[in-house]
Amino acid sequence: MASGKSTVGPLLADRLGYRFVDLDWLVEAQTGRSVPDLFAEGEGVFRAAEATALRETTGGQGLVVSTGGGTLVTPQNLVVARGAGPIVWLRASVPVVLARVGDTEGRPMLAGRDGRPLRDEALRSRVADLLAAREPFYAQADLVVDADAEADVVARDAAEALARWRRGPAA
Numbered sequence: 001m002a003s004g005k006s007t008v009g010p011l012l013a014d015r016l017g018y019r020f021v022d023l024d025w026l027v028e029a030q031t032g033r034s035v036p037d038l039f040a041e042g043e044g045v046f047r048a049a050e051a052t053a054l055r056e057t058t059g060g061q062g063l064v065v066s067t068g069g070g071t072l073v074t075p076q077n078l079v080v081a082r083g084a085g086p087i088v089w090l091r092a093s094v095p096v097v098l099a100r101v102g103d104t105e106g107r108p109m110l111a112g113r114d115g116r117p118l119r120d121e122a123l124r125s126r127v128a129d130l131l132a133a134r135e136p137f138y139a140q141a142d143l144v145v146d147a148d149a150e151a152d153v154v155a156r157d158a159a160e161a162l163a164r165w166r167r168g169p170a171a
């Protein structure tokens with residue numbers, strides 16, 4: 001979360017001449033509910049809607065999909081995404097993620113048990129724990145790009161990494 005997927009995705013799509021979809025927006029459009037609303041019924045309710053939305057982005061070409069930070073932690077989602085095209089991991093460091101999450105309002109994964117946004121050391125430790133737990137899943141991406149950089153630079157690096165990936169190992 002807050003690595004810049006929703007920000008960089010459209011910039012990357014522009015560079016590639018592709019369409020763009022943000023998976024959280026698609027979930028909200030398909031369910032008519034906000035992400036925090038879905039989480040309020042239980043994380044599983046959101047994850048089910050997310051898996052459905054992800055499947056519906058596959059099967060075509062010329063599309064950049066910005067997933068949510070938890071999407072590819074579900075092994076079946078990873079299989080679905082990999083079948084659709086290359087997965088790019090926007091790898092951001094803990095301090096940069098913390099600087100970008102803002103006040104964490106509207107980010108259910110960064111709320112405490114009482115539902116209120118975490119702050120200070122509790123927030124830092126939740127972000128660090130989440131990123132550490134998710135790293136083995138993110139590491140299964142086809143490409144990794146340093147997401148601590150400015151958004152335009154991240155999009156450019158992702159486009160270049162994709163072009164190299166397409167040319168194959170010999171290039």
Ligand SMILES: Nc1ncnc2c1ncn2[C@@H]1O[C@H](COP(=O)(O)OP(=O)(O)O)[C@@H](O)[C@H]1O
Nearest residue numbers: 001002003004005006007008100149150151154
């Ligand atoms: N490369 C970047 N440099 C600086 N700020 C960024 C960058 N990418 C995203 N942001 C800002 O960080 C916040 C979270 O970005 P967002 O794209 O929503 O991340 P994600 O979709 O991974 O949760 C937003 O306020 C966004 O404007």
Ligand SMILES: O=C(O)C1=C[C@@H](OP(=O)(O)O)[C@@H](O)[C@H](O)C1
Nearest residue numbers: 001002024068069070107108109
């Ligand atoms: O990390 C997560 O599990 C989540 C990240 C969010 O998306 P972003 O990564 O785009 O913030 C959103 O899908 C939901 O709040 C759950």
Ligand SMILES: [Mg+2]
Nearest residue numbers: 005006067068
């Ligand atoms: Mg996002």
